[in-house]
Amino acid sequence: MKELILGGARSGKSRLAEQKASDTGLDVVYIATAQAFDSEMNERISRHQSDRPSHWQTVEEPVYLAQCIMDNAKDSRVILVDCLTLWLSNLLCLDNESVFEAEKQALLNVLSSVPGQLIMVSNEVGQGIVPDNRLARRFIDEAGWLHQALAEQCEQVIFVTAGIAQRLK
Amino acid sequence: MKELILGGARSGKSRLAEQKASDTGLDVVYIATAQAFDSEMNERISRHQSDRPSHWQTVEEPVYLAQCIMDNAKDSRVILVDCLTLWLSNLLCLDNESVFEAEKQALLNVLSSVPGQLIMVSNEVGQGIVPDNRLARRFIDEAGWLHQALAEQCEQVIFVTAGIAQRLK
C-alpha cells in the first residue's frame, strides 16, 4: 500500500506516519531527506530522531529519493519517507533543471513497482499568501503538483490538523 | 446552481472546476481575471489556457466582474470564473476604495439573479503566517470575508487538496 500524509507545519503528520509504520508490524526503513546546514536544522533533526524507535533503520537521502526507495523496499518492509517538501527544496537548491525533472519523474515512475508498503510525509505549503520571492513561488507550485500526482497513485491520502487525521482518499 | 471551489495554490481547483463545467454538458463561458504583466504571469496564463477545451468561449475581465457575469450568463450556459483572488488583487491594486467597495458589493448582489450555472474558483490564502506587509494583510482579510459571503449564497462549497475534493457545503 502507498500512502501520502499531508499537513501543515507542526501538525503531527510525522508522528502519525511513525505510528502507522509501527502499526504495520513490519520492519521499518526510515528515509530522512533533511540536511543539517545549521544549528536550528540540527535541532529539528535530533528532535525527530529521538521520537523514533531505535531499532528502525535510518537512511539519509536528500536528493536521489527514487533510487533510495528502490534500494530499500522489500515485501516485508515499510518505507517511511519524511519529508517530500524538504527533498523538493534540496532538489531545487541544486539549481539544475535536468536533475530536478529527472528525479521528480523517477519518483512518480517508481511508485507503481515499489514492493511492500510506502508511507510518504509532506508539508502543505500552498494555503497562505503567495510569497514575493520567485523561488518560493516555484517551490509552492512544485509541491502542489507533486502532491496531486502522488495522491493520484496512492491508495490513501490523509490530511493532519492539530494531530487529528482526516482521510481525503 | 452556484458553486464555490476553494483550495491552496496548485491544489487542482481549476482542473476540478473545468471538469465540473464540462460535465454539465452546457455551453461554457470562461471568465479569466488574470492580467499578464510579466513573463511569469504570461506563462501561468498560457498553461491554464492549454488545459481548457478550445471550443469554450473565454472572456477576460480583471475588474468589472459582476457586470461581466450578467452580460454572459444565460439559462443554457455555465459561467466559470477563475479566479476570485486575482480579481480581488486587481481591485485592490486600483487603490480606489469606492470602486473596490462598489465592485465587491455588485458581485454579492448579482449572485441571486444569475441565470444558468455559475462556478467560482478562489485561492485559500489565510492559513499561513500573517504577513508583515499591510496590503497583504488587507488582501487576506478581504479574501476571507468574500469567501464567507459567497459561501453563504452558494449551494455547494468545495475545498480541494492534492487534487482531491472535500465538500464543505
Place this chain on the structure above:
Amino acid sequence: MKELILGGARSGKSRLAEQKASDTGLDVVYIATAQAFDSEMNERISRHQSDRPSHWQTVEEPVYLAQCIMDNAKDSRVILVDCLTLWLSNLLCLDNESVFEAEKQALLNVLSSVPGQLIMVSNEVGQGIVPDNRLARRFIDEAGWLHQALAEQCEQVIFVTAGIAQRLK
C-alpha cells in the same frame, strides 16, 4: 465541555465561537488576548467588540491566560478565549523563555479542572510557506504544538473555512 475552534484568517471562526457561546444559554465571559499597539489593531479589536452582545463580560488578558481562565470559570458560565495565537505571540514577544514555558504549561495543566464550558479560538498559521524569519518559524512551531496538545484534551475540535465548520473531533 472544552472546545477548540481553528481556522485561517477571516475564516469566520470567531463568529462561530460567539454563536456557540450564545447557544449555551449560559453567562458568557469573553477573554480577549489582543493588545492594541497601533491603529490597525485598534480597528480589528473594535470590529470584534461590536460583533459581540453587549451583556457579555469582557476581560482583557494578553499573557497570564491560565490564571485568568481559573479566576473567571464557574459551572454556570462559558469562557470564550479569542484567540490563542495572539496570546502566543504576546508571550513570545516578552522574550523570556521561563515565563513562556511556565504560561504554556499552566494552560495545558488548567484544562482538566476548568469548571463550566470553555471555547478556545486559534488561527491555523502553518499551511503556508515556511517564513525566512526565525521568530515567525518559532511561532508556527509553537502554535502547531499547542494546537496538538489542546486538541488532545478537548472534546470537540472544529476547523472553519469560509464560515463553514468541519468537525475534526
